[in-house]
Every structure is written in structure tokens, then in C-alpha cells.
Amino acid sequence: MSRSAIRESLKITGQPGLISFSGGWPHPESFPVRELQEINRDILQNSAAFCLQYCPTEGLPELRKQLLLFSNELGLKVREEELLVTSGSQQALDLLSRVFIDPGDLVVTENPSFVSAIAAFRGSGARFLPAAMDTQGLVPEELSASLEELQKTAGGSSDYAQNMPKFIYTIPDFQNPTGLTLSVKRRTGLLEIAERFDLLVVEDIPYRWLRYRGKHLPLLGADSRPGRVIKIFSLSKIMAPGLRIAWIIGERSIIDKLVAVKQAADLCTGSFTQLMAAEFLRRGFFQPAVKRISALYRGKMQAMLETLQERMPALPGLQWTVPQGGVFIWLTLPAGMDSSEMLREAVERQIAYVPGTAFFPTGGGTNNLRLNFTFPTERQIRDGIVRLARVVRGHARRPVRLA
Amino acid sequence: MSRSAIRESLKITGQPGLISFSGGWPHPESFPVRELQEINRDILQNSAAFCLQYCPTEGLPELRKQLLLFSNELGLKVREEELLVTSGSQQALDLLSRVFIDPGDLVVTENPSFVSAIAAFRGSGARFLPAAMDTQGLVPEELSASLEELQKTAGGSSDYAQNMPKFIYTIPDFQNPTGLTLSVKRRTGLLEIAERFDLLVVEDIPYRWLRYRGKHLPLLGADSRPGRVIKIFSLSKIMAPGLRIAWIIGERSIIDKLVAVKQAADLCTGSFTQLMAAEFLRRGFFQPAVKRISALYRGKMQAMLETLQERMPALPGLQWTVPQGGVFIWLTLPAGMDSSEMLREAVERQIAYVPGTAFFPTGGGTNNLRLNFTFPTERQIRDGIVRLARVVRGHARRPVRLA
Numbered sequence: 001m002s003r004s005a006i007r008e009s010l011k012i013t014g015q016p017g018l019i020s021f022s023g024g025w026p027h028p029e030s031f032p033v034r035e036l037q038e039i040n041r042d043i044l045q046n047s048a049a050f051c052l053q054y055c056p057t058e059g060l061p062e063l064r065k066q067l068l069l070f071s072n073e074l075g076l077k078v079r080e081e082e083l084l085v086t087s088g089s090q091q092a093l094d095l096l097s098r099v100f101i102d103p104g105d106l107v108v109t110e111n112p113s114f115v116s117a118i119a120a121f122r123g124s125g126a127r128f129l130p131a132a133m134d135t136q137g138l139v140p141e142e143l144s145a146s147l148e149e150l151q152k153t154a155g156g157s158s159d160y161a162q163n164m165p166k167f168i169y170t171i172p173d174f175q176n177p178t179g180l181t182l183s184v185k186r187r188t189g190l191l192e193i194a195e196r197f198d199l200l201v202v203e204d205i206p207y208r209w210l211r212y213r214g215k216h217l218p219l220l221g222a223d224s225r226p227g228r229v230i231k232i233f234s235l236s237k238i239m240a241p242g243l244r245i246a247w248i249i250g251e252r253s254i255i256d257k258l259v260a261v262k263q264a265a266d267l268c269t270g271s272f273t274q275l276m277a278a279e280f281l282r283r284g285f286f287q288p289a290v291k292r293i294s295a296l297y298r299g300k301m302q303a304m305l306e307t308l309q310e311r312m313p314a315l316p317g318l319q320w321t322v323p324q325g326g327v328f329i330w331l332t333l334p335a336g337m338d339s340s341e342m343l344r345e346a347v348e349r350q351i352a353y354v355p356g357t358a359f360f361p362t363g364g365g366t367n368n369l370r371l372n373f374t375f376p377t378e379r380q381i382r383d384g385i386v387r388l389a390r391v392v393r394g395h396a397r398r399p400v401r402l403a
Numbered sequence: 404m405s406r407s408a409i410r411e412s413l414k415i416t417g418q419p420g421l422i423s424f425s426g427g428w429p430h431p432e433s434f435p436v437r438e439l440q441e442i443n444r445d446i447l448q449n450s451a452a453f454c455l456q457y458c459p460t461e462g463l464p465e466l467r468k469q470l471l472l473f474s475n476e477l478g479l480k481v482r483e484e485e486l487l488v489t490s491g492s493q494q495a496l497d498l499l500s501r502v503f504i505d506p507g508d509l510v511v512t513e514n515p516s517f518v519s520a521i522a523a524f525r526g527s528g529a530r531f532l533p534a535a536m537d538t539q540g541l542v543p544e545e546l547s548a549s550l551e552e553l554q555k556t557a558g559g560s561s562d563y564a565q566n567m568p569k570f571i572y573t574i575p576d577f578q579n580p581t582g583l584t585l586s587v588k589r590r591t592g593l594l595e596i597a598e599r600f601d602l603l604v605v606e607d608i609p610y611r612w613l614r615y616r617g618k619h620l621p622l623l624g625a626d627s628r629p630g631r632v633i634k635i636f637s638l639s640k641i642m643a644p645g646l647r648i649a650w651i652i653g654e655r656s657i658i659d660k661l662v663a664v665k666q667a668a669d670l671c672t673g674s675f676t677q678l679m680a681a682e683f684l685r686r687g688f689f690q691p692a693v694k695r696i697s698a699l700y701r702g703k704m705q706a707m708l709e710t711l712q713e714r715m716p717a718l719p720g721l722q723w724t725v726p727q728g729g730v731f732i733w734l735t736l737p738a739g740m741d742s743s744e745m746l747r748e749a750v751e752r753q754i755a756y757v758p759g760t761a762f763f764p765t766g767g768g769t770n771n772l773r774l775n776f777t778f779p780t781e782r783q784i785r786d787g788i789v790r791l792a793r794v795v796r797g798h799a800r801r802p803v804r805l806a
Contacts, residue, residue, distance in 0.1 A: 026456075037444075053644060054428055090668070116667065244671075
């Protein structure tokens with residue numbers, strides 16, 4: 001395993017003067033500092049005996065209670081034994097890999113997909129069946145055709161389970177890296193495919209509450225009890241990533257296996273930040289934070305989209321996604337251009353992004369790049385996109401009129 | 404994988420009225436609450452922008468700096484790139500397993516050894532070469548003989564590395580579960596074996612500062628640069644386990660691999676609790692905490708040893724270890740007695756412990772049990788051991804005079 005492209009890009013991020021569109025980092029202004037001060041004062045005063053102690057692998061009871069309430073409010077029918085607290089969503093992905101993936105097993109991922117999910121699956125030896133996307137997200141018809149093809153080659157029924165993918169991994173809301181959202185019709189289509197081919201779906205939900213336009217679309221299989229769909233929620237984008245609090249919702253038999261693996265992986269997630277999260281939810285800080293943070297990021301996304309529109313050269317094939325929320329915009333350069341090569345020039349101009357190839361498990365993305373708009377300030381976004389437009393223009397090696 | 408004996412025992416611990424000798428939990432009185440209140444107030448005031456943010460997989464720079472200073476003060480010659488922060492020592496064990504152990508690989512563990520280390524190694528498919536112990540800890544001569552035997556069967560040089568153990572796992576100070584300490588001579592002997600057979604040593608150091616009598620013995624290979632010995636340190640017992648802060652020291656090439664695996668495992672340990680730990684060390688809170696906590700636990704250990712001495716029946720073979728520190732005493736019942744069977748009667752009398760079998764990776768320990776003396780109060784220890792003595796007496800099924 002080699003250190004990932006994102007991680008190396010994040011190192012560049014530390015350089016003074018550099019405008020980074022690389023990470024998926026929240027802006028520090030989004031952190032609910034006043035609320036956390038209040039919570040920390042109280043829990044160290046009143047609950048030190050248990051918030052500094054070990055806790056059950058499944059999670060601190062106080063947090064599990066709040067997460068069940070939270071799930072119920074979302075309309076999910078979840079029982080206590082169907083929920084597991086994890087040390088960030090990354091651990092959820094790792095635990096799922098370790099429970100479900102044996103070397104050589106197939107998993108379906110959107111193409112492109114989240115680089116650290118790919119890394120976690122690959123760490124368990126996964127092979128990938130990439131599912132094509134368009135502006136409505138993953139295309140069920142194409143996935144269905146690939147699965148039928150697989151089914152044919154899977155041969156007899158004994159090989160079936162072994163040859164079919166272990167699960168379909170999807171980020172339906174404001175996908176990483178594209179920022180695209182799976183349409184309602186496609187959500188239904190995806191679930192139908194999962195039913196038809198008897199596949200599990202892993203629904204990763206890190207950005208759902210960062211919606212800047214339009215209405216929430218239904219969670220996958222939200223009207224049925226956990227079974228077909230395993231859900232990963234996270235507090236990293238609304239509360240703070242430095243607390244590492246996420247949770248998995250799934251069928252009891254699956255949660256039991258995940259708990260056993262988590263126990264050997266880190267014994268338990270820290271009680272202290274779990275109690276911070278529990279109190280954050282219990283005191284009703286979640287929804288006000290969503291409002292405040294969405295307002296902050298809405299303007300940033302708008303600034304990036306506007307500046308892209310104003311400054312990007314009119315090159316054939318050059319385009320970008322227009323998300324309804326989340327933290328990323330996905331840029332496609334004209335065919336033949338190489339975003340990895342271009343990164344050197346970008347860094348010289350003091351801007352950074354993640355080249356597209358990192359997000360394609362089986363190759364591709366040479367002419368793509370991912371832009372984050374939550375971490376930089378609005379001013380940095382405008383300046384940075386102006387610089388990026390110049391780099392693109394220069395790299396396209398075409399005679400263009402300077403703006 | 405099944406849920407471990409310890410974890411199930413911990414569930415029993417929740418019962419009101421029950422005196423638990425099961426976990427390895429610190430007593431809440433040991434938590435440096437006042438210091439943490441001061442630290443938390445300051446870091447949320449001054450450092451929210453980075454202590455709530457993502458941080459590098461290697462660890463928060465502020466904590467890494469303090470851990471290097473800490474290591475230097477121990478006399479270790481450690482460089483920055485030889486250190487990795489982990490989410491508790493359990494994660495360190497898991498990462499080491501994932502980097503070093505392929506299914507079927509051998510690892511050497513003390514016999515008995517830490518149940519969750521065994522679980523982590525087993526999770527990667529390890530087989531075990533158990534190393535016999537006596538009251539001076541692991542017996543180098545016996546380990547050496549086993550390794551020679553292995554070497555013979557390993558055959559040609561190409562099979563050598565594959566057939567020999569991937570590492571020797573040891574807890575030299577106040578071992579879990581026995582409470583025993585590896586003598587100075589044996590430390591040298593163990594390192595000589597590691598050199599001779601070209602094996603890595605993993606030195607787990609969770610309890611070192613909980614020393615109630617005698618002087619610190621040298622860390623393994625403390626006078627040489629990291630290479631032969633990988634060290635795992637933890638702040639769980641001196642600061643608080645609910646913060647999940649530990650760290651690994653090892654050769655750069657090893658740390659690099661561990662970092663890559665950790666990145667996919669949980670991206671990074673929480674920045675927030677890392678900054679708490681950094682400030683705890685920077686403000687000089689570590690040594691005063693060691694003094695205060697050692698005083699607290701010294702009395703508890705004494706109370707347990709005294710009550711064992713006063714109340715345990717004089718049965719042939721019944722004995723217990725007399726540790727110089729740590730958190731456990733290890734009890735051996737007369738041959739033929741079964742501590743797992745006896746646990747039911749113990750729980751009826753409202754006491755709990757961990758049966759010995761959990762700690763023997765290849766079988767054994769039927770007549771052993773582990774007793775923790777840090778979590779219960781001194782009063783509970785005295786009452787609990789009185790009850791335990793009655794249970795042992797009853798279970799021995801001998802006519803005895805009641806006290």
C-alpha cells in the first residue's frame with residue numbers, strides 16, 4: 001500500500017500562501033466552538049468518571065441513545081442492536097471491508113468514488129466493478145447490465161455468491177468526488193438492482209445535511225427495516241472531524257460481526273468525544289449548526305461556480321458539476337489534458353487540487369480534478385479559481401486571449 | 404471471531420452491587436479532572452481551528468513534539484519519522500498485526516498474554532508459539548529451545564523467514580495478566596534471542612509508570628536506535644483511557660507501513676484528544692499524575708495482597724503473584740479446579756474476575772484467574788477477596804472451617 005494522493009496533497013496544503021482545494025475539510029468557522037465549550041465544561045464537571053473511562057465497543061450508551069432518536073427522526077426504523085459507533089466513517093469503511101471482503105472479492109463503487117473508501121476496500125484485497133455515473137449519479141441500467149454479465153460467467157449456483165460483488169458502495173448525496181446527487185428514480189432503481197441480484201448496499205452519508213438548494217431526497221430503503229442497506233452516518237461535517245464520531249446502522253447479524261472486529265481494532269471509540277457528541281445532539285445543537293454551516297458553504301459554492309463560469313476558458317469538453325450541496329465540485333478538462341501533470345504548474349501558482357485518477361479504482365480520470373470549496377475562504381476561492389483558469393489555459397497550450 | 408471473555412465479563416461489571424475484578428480499568432479517582440478542565444478551556448479558546456480539524460495520519464504535530472521529548476527523557480534515541488500516534492494501544496496492536504501477520508504466520512507471546520493482543524493477532528490469522536513464564540517473566544532459555552526446534556524444521560534458508568515467528572510480543576513491566584516483571588537479566592537474554600534468530604520484538608508498555616515498589620528496569624534495547632524493538636506506549640493508565648491516545652516507536656520503514664494501514668483504518672486519531680494529551684505533557688502534568696496515581700493504587704494492591712494472605716484457604720497449589728506494580732494479580736487455583744466453572748458461583752456472590760483460559764492462545768489456564776485491583780475501592784477489594792476466598796473454599800469441595 002502506498003500513501004494516497006490526497007494525503008500527499010494535504011501536505012502541500014500546509015504551505016503558507018497556498019490556496020488549497022484539495023481536502024474535504026470543513027472550514028474552522030463551521031466549528032460549534034461556543035457549544036463545545038459549554039458541553040466540555042459540563043461533562044468534565046459532572047461526568048468525568050465515565051466520559052474518561054473505557055466504554056463498550058458498541059459505543060457509549062448516552063450517545064447510542066441520541067443516535068437512535070436521531071435515526072427515528074429521520075424515519076428510520078432502527079433498534080439498539082442495529083447501531084455501532086465508529087471512530088469516524090473511515091473506520092466504518094475499514095470494518096465493513098474486514099467483515100465482507102476476502103482477497104479477490106468484487107465490490108461495486110461509483111466511478112469515480114471516494115479515494116479512502118477505495119483504499120479501505122483495496123486493503124482487504126478487493127477487486128472493483130466500477131459503476132458508470134452521469135449528472136443524475138450512478139446509472140442503474142448500466143450497473144444492471146454489468147451484473148447480468150457477471151451472473152452469466154458466475155456459472156452454477158455454488159459459485160454465485162462467491163463471484164457476485166460483496167456490496168454496492170454509494171454516496172447518494174453530494175457524492176465524493178463529483179458533488180452529484182442520485183436522483184429519486186435512480187435510488188429506487190438501485191435498490192431494485194440490489195434486490196434482484198441479492199446484493200447489500202453500503203450507503204455513505206457524510207454530507208447529507210450540507211444541502212444548499214432543493215429538498216432532501218429519501219435515504220435508501222428508508223421505509224424498511226435495516227437489511228438490504230447498511231448506512232454510515234458521520235458528525236464530522238456538522239460538528240467537527242477532530243472528534244472522530246460516526247456510526248453504522250445495519251442488520252443485527254452484521255453489527256455483531258463489526259463489533260467483534262472493532263473490538264480487536266481499537267477496543268472502543270473514545271468515550272470523551274462520544275459524550276461530547278451525545279450532548280451536542282441532546283441539547284438540540286445539531287439543526288442550528290446545519291443552518292449556520294449551510295449558509296456559510298452556500299456562498300462559497302456559489303462563489304466557486306460563478307468564478308468558474310466567468311474565468312474558465314471556453315475549451316471543448318471543459319465542464320464542471322453544479323452540485324446541490326456537499327463540499328466538492330468536479331472539473332473535467334478537455335480530453336487529452338492531464339490534471340496530474342498540470343498540478344505542478346498549479347502548485348507553482350500556489351493552488352492545489354486532487355487529480356482525478358485517485359478516484360478511479362480501475363483507471364481513468366486523467367483529465368478530471370476535484371475542487372473543495374468549504375475549506376478556503378470566499379476570497380481565496382475567487383482568487384484560486386482565477387489562477388486555476390490561467391493554469392488550465394496555459395496547459396491547454398492554445399493561443400487564447402488573456403482575460 | 405467471537406466476542407471475548409473479557410468483554411462479556413465487563414458487561415457483568417455493570418450490575419449494581421457487584422464487585423468487579425474483571426477489567427483493567429483505572430479508578431475514576433485517578434483521572435486528572437482539574438488539569439483536563441484547565442486544558443480544555445484553553446484549547447477550545449485558543450486552538451479550536453486545528454484541534455477540531457482533521458490532522459495528519461502520523462499524529463498532531465503538537466503531540467508528536469511532546470512525545471519525542473518524552474522519549475528523549477526516557478533515554479530513547481527517537482527521530483520524528485520513527486513515531487506514530489494511535490487510537491489507543493489496541494490500534495497499535497491491530498496495525499502491527501495487519502502489517503506483519505499473514506494467515507498462518509507464527510507470533511511469540513508470553514504464556515499467558517494479553518487477551519486483546521491475542522485477538523488482534525488472531526484476527527490476521529496468526530498461529531501462536533507460547534513462551535513459558537516463571538516469576539521472573541518469560542524464560543529465555545525455553546524460548547530459545549523452541550526457536551531452535553523451529554529452525555531445524557524450517558529447512559532451507561528460503562523457508563526460514565516464512566517459518567520463523569514474525570515477532571515476539573512481550574509486556575515486560577507488570578505483565579497482563581500475571582502482573583509479573585521481566586528481570587534485567589532476562590531482558591538482556593530476550594534481546595539476545597531476538598538478535599540470534601533475527602526476530603523483531605514488540606514491547607507493550609501500558610503500565611510502566613504504575614510502579615509501587617522497586618526501581619524502573621531498562622526498556623528493551625533502550626541504548627540502541629529503534630530497529631530490533633518496536634515499542635507501544637499509552638496514556639490510558641496515567642491520563643485517561645477514554646481519550647484513546649497511544650503511540651508506536653519503530654524503525655522508519657515500519658512506521659511508514661503502519662501509517663499507510665492506519666490511513667485506511669481511521670484516517671487519523673482525533674485531533675482534539677491529541678491536543679489534550681500534548682498539553683498534558685507540555686504543562687508537566689504527567690509526573691505529578693504518576694505520583695498521585697501510584698499512591699492510590701499502591702494501597703489497593705496492598706489491600707488485595709493482604710486479604711488474599713489472610714483469607715485464602717491453604718489449599719495445595721493455591722498461590723498468587725506479588726507484583727511490583729501495574730493493575731493485576733494472577734491467581735492459581737489447585738490443579739483440577741476450573742475458574743470458568745467457579746465464575747458462576749462468584750457472580751452469585753456478587754464478584755467477577757476473568758477466567759485464565761482467555762489468556763492462553765493454545766490452551767491452558769483452567770485453574771487460573773486474573774484479578775484487577777485498580778478499579779474497585781479498597782473496601783470493595785477487601786470485601787470481594789473475602790467473598791472470593793469463600794467461593795474458592797466452597798468450590799474446592801473440601802470440608803473447611805468457616806472463618
